[in-house]
Structures are given as structure tokens and as C-alpha cells.
Amino acid sequence: MNPETIRRRRWYILGVLNFSLLVVVLDNTILNVALKTIADPEQGLGATQSQLEWAINSYTLVFAGLLFTFGVVGDRLGRKRVLVAGMAVFAVASLLSSYAQSPGQLIAARALMGLGGAAIMPQTLSIITNVFEPHERARAIGIWSGAVGVAIAIGPITGGLLLEYFWWGSVFLINVPVIVTGAVLIALLVPDSRNPDPGGLDPAGVVLSIIGLVTLSYGIIQGGERGSWLEPGVLGPIAAGLAVLAAFVWNEARIDHPAFDVRLFRDPRLSAAVAAIALTFFASSGMFFFTGFYLQSVRGLSALQSGAMLLPFAAAQLMFSTRSPALVRRFGAKAVCTIGLVLVAAALGAYPVLGIGTGTPLWVVGAAFFLQGAGMAVIMAPATESVMSALPREKAGAGSALQNTARQVAVAMGVALLGSVLASLYRGRLAEHLAAIPAGARTAANESIEGAHAVAERLGAAGLVGPADTAFVEAMRITAGGAAAIALLGALVVLKWMPGRAAGDAPRRQEEKGARDRAQV
Incomplete structure (x- = not known):
């Protein structure tokens, strides 16, 4: 494909890449709505909370562990080729996940999905970096970041719609037609590219x-x-x-060809931007893990209603992600990222400060989601652009893999750590109410809020529901407060180490001016 054809098609190419990315990003958030159903022994697989955490983390850890390697593989073999191969693996793994017969099978299939996702994600951003000139790259990355945010938000409503009419496996089966459509569009529109001097494997x-x-x-x-x-x-x-x-x-x-080049973190703009992304997703991912249980188990919403509660988050992503580049041009990446992290901290801090619990008006919860979505939207574009612009174009695959690896590791650690903290707090607060419950049922009630509700229904112990709900929301508030502190830590990191507007943006402005001058010749 000649350069002029690529230039004319660049926005169509961006649309196709965003569509292809949809399944990778949507997959985890669509799963969050389905967790309650998968935990149900009759409607789902009877998974415990730890098994649900592994269903998420088997995907994210394999994804994170292989991202940098697949960035290099794409640089070496051709990004389009690796992208299509990754989509094929993701489709097969989605099919296996949808028909899993046990939590163990689901965890294994999700790990295979992580392998496919690791091949897809870095290629999309690498191709965007190669297709767009520097003066348009920030806008393109802003749209890409917005697509990521929207996918995060539409996952719950999509999952809710599917669970309203189909079985739990449909939340994975939906990936297959999307992938097939995306692969056809990639074959028709997306150019191939590679690094003329690719790194080695590790x-x-x-x-x-x-x-x-x-x-x-x-x-x-x-x-x-x-x-x-x-x-x-x-x-x-x-x-x-x-x-x-x-x-x-x-x-x-x-070593000469690392799988994850830690030496790149010597650049303060890159390291601060990666830290902003990682801390944002660490703080937010744990909240997304247990807000589904809060909305469905504690507040009694259906999967569809629970998914609809994330619409304010989606609206904020749409409103602010595409405006983020303009905000960066006016105020600088440092100020925008700091404000974004403060907004995320405020949204998470609302849980303990406002005492969000069993009777809180749902519009208050929706407002917190909107604030969180706005904060994440304005962080992602400037942070991603800071990472990508700190590296030469031929290392686009490494840069893409770097920031995506940080994000996926943060998601895995956020779900593991914040989920475990909530589980410990929940057990501690519920223990005194379980003395009269048989030992086996006591273990099930301790596993999760859904387990406590199932025990109450099975044993006719209606008095257990109230204490279980109270224990859960108290644990949720404390955990959310910890997540807010982590987001504030991210704001301090950005304030301290991300270069200011003059130092951080001058090289990029000079590069963009040169690109515009060349385009006018």
C-alpha cells in the first residue's frame, strides 16, 4: 500500500483498529457484570470469589507477561500479520470460555484469551503511530484512548443485555462475530508495517x-x-x-534484547506517564470488580440495570477523551494528568466520605461513576502520547507494549489486592453473625456476599442478609478509600516527575512543526 493511499485512508484505518480493539478491552468489563451469575451454582459455575479473581487475572497476567514480546514480534514479522493471528486465537479462546463446564476450565480458557489479546493490543497502537504524522498523532491517540474508555463502559451494559436473554457464556460468545468482522476489515484496509531493525526475543x-x-x-x-x-x-x-x-x-x-526494557524508565516523562496509567487502573480496577456485586447483590439490580449504571461513566469517556488533546495543548500534560488523577481520587473517595451503602440514592453512585470516567478520560490520552512521543517511531511496538503492560499488571494487582482486602474486611465484619450457622454454610457465606445470600435463602436465615449487606458495604467503603489514596499518590508522582509544559512539550512541538512544514512542501 503506497503512502498516499495510507494517508487518505488513515481515519478509516483508525476506525478499524478501534473496532478490533473493542473485544480486548470490552472483555474484562463485560465479565464484571457476569461475575454474580458465574458465582451462582445453578445459573453459572458456582465459582468462589478467589476463582472469580483468577478468571480475571489469568487473562490479565498472561496478557501483561506477553505484551512486550508481541510488540517485538509485530515489529519483526509485521504488525498486521500478528494482529490477525492474535484475533484468531482470541476467537477460539472466547468460544472455549463460553462453553466452560467448571471454574478451572474458564480460568484456562481465559488465559488463552490473554495470549490472543497480547498479540492484538500493541499492534493497534503501533500501526496508529506509523500511519499518522506527529502533528495528527495526539488527536488519533486521543480517539484511540476514547475508544478504550468507551469499550470499558459499554461492556457492562452489553453484558447485562446478554444475561437478560441468554446464558452466562454469551458474554464470551459475542466476541466471535466481532472478531470475524474486524479481521475482514483489517485485511481490506490496514497496511502492514514492521521495524527495519527489530529487537531480539527474551x-x-x-x-x-x-x-x-x-x-x-x-x-x-x-x-x-x-x-x-x-x-x-x-x-x-x-x-x-x-x-x-x-x-x-x-x-x-x-541483556541486549529485553522482554520489558526497564532502561526506558530513565526518561522522566515516560516513567511518570506509565506510573499515571498504572496507578489509575490499579485504583479503578478493584472498584469495578466489586461494584457489580454491590449493585446486583446488595442493591438488588438485575444484570441489565447494573450495566446501565455504568452509562454515566461511558458518557464521561465520550465527552472528555476527545477533548483531552486540546486540554493538553492549553494547559500541558502535567496539569491535565494531575487533575484527572484527582478526579479519580474524588470519585473513589465519595464511597467512604458520602457513606455510600444499602440505601444511597442511585444517582449519587452514577455521579461517582461519571466523575471517575471523566478523570480516566483526560489521563489516558496525554499519558499515552507522552509514552509514545518519548520513543522513536520505529520503536512504536515497544512503547505500546510498555504502557499496556503497565496497565494490565495494574489491573491484575488491583483486582488481587483490593479484592483481597475487601474479602478480609467483609469476613471480619460478618464473623459474629455466623455463630449459629452450620460449618459448611458458614464457609460459603464467608466466601462472598453472593454466598451469604445463597445460604440465607437455603437455610431460611433471612436475618443473615442484612448483616451480610452491611459488612460488604463497610468493607467496600474502606477499600474505596484505599483506592482513592492510591490515585492521589499517582497525582503526586505526576506533579513531581512529569516534565512541565515547556520542558516536556517543546520537543514534540518542534517535531510537529517539522511535519507540518514537510506536508506543505
């Missing part, structure tokens, strides 16, 4: 990263499941996971 780094992250996540989830963080079965895996990750960082810092 299988040892990939293995170390996945082992370290999985082991660390296992220890964290065990802490929440056991309700104690000082047992050998909890501290051992956490220490082992951290040790393996330390070995991973040491290995990556000394």
Missing part, C-alpha cells in the same frame, strides 16, 4: 515475569481468602513472587 524474561506475577497474585488472593496475611501460605508466595520479579528486573537491565 523467552527467559517472559517466563520470569509470568511466574513472578502469578505467584505474587496467588499469595495476595490467598491472604484475602484466608482472612489472614501473616500465615506462611500467604507470606511465602508473596515473598517468592517478589524475588522472581526482582530477578526479572535484574535480567532485563543487563
